[in-house]
Amino acid sequence: MTEGRQRPYAGAPRPARTSGKRPGRLDETSAGAFDDLIEANAAFASTFALSGFDGVAHAGVAVVTCMDSRIDPLGMLGLSAGDAKIVRNPGGRVTEAALEALILGIHLLDVRRILVIPHTRCAMASNTSEELREAVAESAGMEVLGHVFQAVEDQVEALREDVARVRSHPLIPASVLVGGFLYDVDTGLLNQLI
Ligand SMILES: [Zn+2]
Numbered sequence: 001m002t003e004g005r006q007r008p009y010a011g012a013p014r015p016a017r018t019s020g021k022r023p024g025r026l027d028e029t030s031a032g033a034f035d036d037l038i039e040a041n042a043a044f045a046s047t048f049a050l051s052g053f054d055g056v057a058h059a060g061v062a063v064v065t066c067m068d069s070r071i072d073p074l075g076m077l078g079l080s081a082g083d084a085k086i087v088r089n090p091g092g093r094v095t096e097a098a099l100e101a102l103i104l105g106i107h108l109l110d111v112r113r114i115l116v117i118p119h120t121r122c123a124m125a126s127n128t129s130e131e132l133r134e135a136v137a138e139s140a141g142m143e144v145l146g147h148v149f150q151a152v153e154d155q156v157e158a159l160r161e162d163v164a165r166v167r168s169h170p171l172i173p174a175s176v177l178v179g180g181f182l183y184d185v186d187t188g189l190l191n192q193l194i
Contacts, residue, residue, distance in 0.1 A: 050082055059083035060112040062105045064162075066092035066119055070185045073117070077190075085111055091124035091152050092117055094162035103171045112176055116162050117190065118155050119183040125152040155182065156193060163194045 061084040063073045073086050085105040087098045094102075094116060105111035118125070127135070132149035152158045163180040166172055180194030 053082055056110040057083060057085050057105060058110075060110055061085070062087065062102055062111040062114045063117060064088075064092055064094055064098050064102070064114070065117040065183070066090065066122055066124070068119060068122065068185070071117075071119060071183060076183065076188065077115075085109060091122060091150070091158075092119065093150070093152075093158070094165045099165070099169060102166060103169070106172060106176055114166060114176060114178045115181055116159060116166065116178070116194075117181045117183050118152070118159055119185050121185055122152070122155070124150070125155045125158075127151055159193060 059079055061077065061079065063077070063084055064087045065071055065073050067088045067090055073088075074080060074084060077084070085101065087101045089095055089098065102111065102114060124132075129149050129151040132151055133144050133147075136149065137144045159180040159182070163178050166178045167174075172178075179192055181190045181192050183190050
């Protein structure tokens with residue numbers, strides 16, 4: 001961590017900004033719907049140790065990976081909460097939003113190494129965009145208009161493009177190391193491809 005640098009995201013927690021309005025009553029559809037999770041959260045908070053956390057990536061690591069629920073991005077790398085910035089989306093792609101997160105992570109939050117990690121048996125790579133659109137349309141009971149689901153045709157090629165996109169970004173210095181990996185959801189192993 002650099003001494004004396006201004007870090008808009010770091011430091012002691014500030015009180016949340018509010019609009020001055022009182023929170024309204026929960027509407028009927030959501031009241032009670034999360035009780036099991038809120039109860040689990042109370043147990044979690046009873047041993048919470050990150051109070052006053054400075055927000056930097058303590059291991060200097062950022063991970064871009066898929067939203068797939070089989071993936072534990074911290075656990076797979078032997079990291080814990082506080083160690084890394086995690087960016088997730090369908091397929092683990094370097095999207096504009098992912099790039100924004102990486103740039104902020106590098107310049108404000110001590111990220112020095114980036115892992116881009118798509119995975120085996122990913123729905124985004126085993127279906128075509130058309131198949132994804134049809135599946136959503138069937139579930140929603142309506143045509144999907146104005147939205148394109150970006151399936152991945154060739155995962156390794158897409159990974160090459162995504163890593164190149166990070167490495168060539170003008171706001172990402174060459175000193176930041178970027179690797180491309182494939183995570184095997186059946187063995188838990190990472191295979192570095194780039
Ligand atoms: Zn996936």
